[in-house]
Amino acid sequence: MRETVKGFWALISVCLIWGLSGIYYKLLASVPPLEVLAHRTVWSVVFFAVVLAFQGQLGALVTALRNPRQAAALALAAVLISINWFGFIWAVQNGHAMEASLGYYIFPLVAVALGMIFLRERMGRLQTLAVLIVTCAVLWLTWSLGKAPWIALTLAATFGLYGLIKKGIDLPPAVSVCAEVVLLAPFALALLIAEHFGWGFAPHSGSFGGDWTMSALLVFSGVMTGGPLMLFSYAAQRVRLATVGVMLYLNPTLQFLVAVIAFGEPLTHAYLVAFPLIWGALALYSFASLRGAAQAR
Template structure:
């Protein structure tokens, strides 16, 4: 729970971070983010002497394939998020991460046959109805929100299927796979008339672009550890932290417009959150025996290896 709490708290602060580098092309931000993340991971792996574990995964077609799939899902999620924040759609990214736990819970049922309580089913239904009504009333499908929810929900599913891989090693392999994609994207941008310009917007923006790897690696490592220990239903509960912070930033700091249609969607999801909180508290009060079906599908992996 501590790993998950730390990961989602840091992710909640991402809109503020990427608003600072809003002058940079969002299609250029993600490749540099991947490259700097690999540098951070390489340093951590070297210090903790885990290159043997990394090499072992690279020699395992099954684990490498799973992490490669996770890498592509994560890259897509990053790109959608950065586009949303830099283009002034912070509230839609927040909506995406509000919906994300619902997809995570449903994926738990579909892929792991996790049993949901009556309150959890009510929560999923209310939130789904709220988002549907909001979409119809707003007249525009929330592509960024749905894309974020699906990509990261599936990312969590893939991580649940990866046995005996700690967060640091897993993220290192994922970034190794992502770097060729990022370099290709940079090459295409460099060939366009506008070219590359991530480091031409002043010292502060340059520093933040270079720090993107560090602020990316830390919460992802924490998430990797949490995903190994917690069932998808618990991960779904923790995920509400990120959109709450994002919503507060978009509404009170960025002053983005909140139409009636948008309020319907958000309120529907918030009501669902209340049901999930009530269900979580009730489950915890019943004690360990009531949570047997909620045990993780993989054994615990220590961060120290």
């Protein structure tokens, strides 16, 4: 099998895992989102430590964290991705999975806007039109719902800013993500220990260790976090960037279908108008990206 084909199937696997991850977090609905996030952080450290040890890159991790400027950038990235993770987990557990999918639909166009503002990247006419259409969709939702879609906007903004910061961090993906979760791990461990011993919480209020099925699911959060990122890194090295960009829309599409079909979330009139507008904007954006990639060849 050619490397490009392997990369394509790795990318499909990533989109399937991310797109269906809402089902996994719904299974953890009895565990508070902050506790789920803490476990996800701690077990991600374990997962990446094993991967880096196998690759012989633990030294690169230590070097990255010893660089004050790089460590500061990694810490900011870690805070942003934690807000993003927490927002998605909270949304799934509280019946807002559809709005979460909206956030990941909006994200690519938020990334384009951030690139224009902070990196002085130029947008083509179709890309500008796509951003304007998404802006209209968000304004329509705000007017129809009587409030802004804060979950979607938070997920799109935090993931966009995370990508912007990561653009300036020159580290292998596994080392970079491991450094982020290592920086967060002390806070996550402090929360879990406090819950276990009742420091500021009800005694033994933590979910880990009480039910073995739930405990196994919490441990598996490390694999759920690290596994797709490793697959994505593998795919990104073998598949054209334009293909990666288009294929990643499979993720929010699956999240949307899970919200409607599996979770039974209502598809209101406001969303029936907003989603087609956003899908149309993404079609324009994808067309412009593919055309630009073809002209650059």
